[in-house]
Amino acid sequence: MSKVQSLNMRLTATEENYLKAIFKLSEENGNPTATTNAIAAEMNTAAASVTDMLRRLSEKDLIHYEKYKGVHLKEQGRKVATMLLRKHRLWEYFLVEKLKFEWDEVHDIAEELEHVRSEELINRLDNYLGQPRFDPHGDPIPNADGTIPTRQLTPLSTLKTGQHGVLTGLQEHPDSLMRYLKKVNISIGTKIQVLELHEFDESVSVRIDDERDIELSEKVSKNLLLKI
Amino acid sequence: MSKVQSLNMRLTATEENYLKAIFKLSEENGNPTATTNAIAAEMNTAAASVTDMLRRLSEKDLIHYEKYKGVHLKEQGRKVATMLLRKHRLWEYFLVEKLKFEWDEVHDIAEELEHVRSEELINRLDNYLGQPRFDPHGDPIPNADGTIPTRQLTPLSTLKTGQHGVLTGLQEHPDSLMRYLKKVNISIGTKIQVLELHEFDESVSVRIDDERDIELSEKVSKNLLLKI
DNA sequence: ACATATTTTTAGATTAATCTAAAAATATTT
DNA sequence: AAATATTTTTAGATTAATCTAAAAATATGT
Structure with missing residues (x-):
């Protein structure tokens, strides 16, 4: 049985955004944990709001959190974060390649599109676009299984x-x-x-x-x- | 100066959905007003929640509301509702024509996509799709100015x-x-x-x-x- | 037209997400 | 290692959206 099962709980867009921020601050930047203040800065919120959210994400078993010790993603949380990245980057590709937006115009729109909930949608979009491996900014697009193409740059x-x-x-x-x-x-x-x-x-x-x-x-x- | 100015307040997806429901129950069905219970049924909420929302939409001058007398859209509210219809139907067209979804699979996805906020996006999408006048279910797609193509059916x-x-x-x-x-x-x-x-x-x-x-x-x- | 039924509103709670201010824990400096 | 600084958490409020239960207004039926 695969360790990666599809998530059966509904997350709010806000919860998803916190997971994305934690992914960016820890895994993507090669740190073991993300700190409360760093997340607050990344999300433009008060540190108190972050503490609150960490407690809830921890209850849902999406992150590993100990008071004062920082936080890192558990497997389910990581899955959510990479799927968001996949959706964000595929939508950016669509906006630039098909709708002819400029590469400096697409971020905010993709930020909204990435929260639309449908695996089917994103896989069809992926096929429609010809399964691109990198988005218009050169960022790697995670695969459906969560793996992320790497390059030596x-x-x-x-x-x-x-x-x-x-x-x-x-x-x-x-x-x-x-x-x-x-x-x-x-x-x-x-x-x-x-x-x-x-x-x-x-x-x-x-x-x-x-x-x-x-x-x-x-x-x-x-x-x-x-x-x- | 045009009477139809672009809306400068941010509405939540929920507020937008209420406006859509009111549009459907009054204008689209040819009734003068929509009633609290009808809106509650349409939105799957308690009547008390509707009363609450009507008060708020009324404060924002999007609807005309008098206690116990039902409700109808004001110009700004109507504009929001028709733009939502435009977005919903253009996205449905995209999902069916480009991503090859079946026509019974697209409603829920379009329901989420319609709340993505970007005039530029929807106008580019419209052009990309060849400015279709009807969606896959035969519903008319409102124009950018809010007018809706009519037919004698x-x-x-x-x-x-x-x-x-x-x-x-x-x-x-x-x-x-x-x-x-x-x-x-x-x-x-x-x-x-x-x-x-x-x-x-x-x-x-x-x-x-x-x-x-x-x-x-x-x-x-x-x-x-x-x-x- | 009065009693009954239906509809709508009000009152009071709840949940998610946020805030500020204060307290507690951890880290740094001398 | 004590004092000071920084970070994080707690406490207490606020706003949007929802609920149930009760009260008030309107509509209906004989």
């Missing part, structure tokens, strides 16, 4: 002069970064070569697609993940 | 022997009716001709697409709307 900021790679993912992607990248005409698939490193502010001169040169700040170069 | 139950028409809409469409129609292979576009009327139970013998004959009960024949 290198931040632009760690390359030496002369090295190059293809932009394949982003570390974080606030809309502000994506609007910036759109303005300087860089997107997933763009070739980037390091021309010069500037020690003073850690900025870097790069050649884009072998045809034009620009300057990127440290903050930007840390966010660009390349396939070497 | 005749219930099968009012036809005389020998008359025929094309199935173009349904009076009501519970999933049970749609599963039945699927089973007997009748759908929007099917030609139906009256062969014989049975006075006793108001059932009717009909010829389908000029090639096979079946019996339809009174309840079914009242629900089938034909273009003569």
